[in-house]
Amino acid sequence: MTHVIIRGNNGRRHEVDFEDADLTVEIFINEQNVELVIEALDEDRPWQKKRFALVNLPRSKFDEAMANTARKRTSPIKAVE
Template identity: 65%
Template sequence: MAHVIIRGGNGRRHEVDFEDADITVELHASEDHVELVIEASDDEAPSDKKRFALINIPRHLLSKAMADLARKDRRS
């Protein structure tokens, strides 16, 4: 069951619960940033109400996290 939880600078918690919906995951990358888009593909809500999450992070941080995970998996 896919879900996303974030907490903003004001301390508010926001959650997107995709429940058992089919989701699409798209990854877009530029030289500096990586954007991850997760969307409920079978959501019948109007386009401005569909469940989705958009994450935009610096590319070097994603690369480091993936490398750390690969090293951790190798040790297991």
């Protein structure tokens, strides 16, 4: 089950539960940032109520995390088109 949980500065927890919905996942990368967009394909919901999560983080932190993950894995990571 796909879900996203964050905790904001105010300490409140925010959760997006995608349940079993069909999803789109997009990744946008430039020299400074990596942006990950996950959206449920909820045709029956108005656009204002669609479930989505957007994560924007520094490219250097993303690269560091991917390198650490690659060092820990014994099997290769596959990219699927």
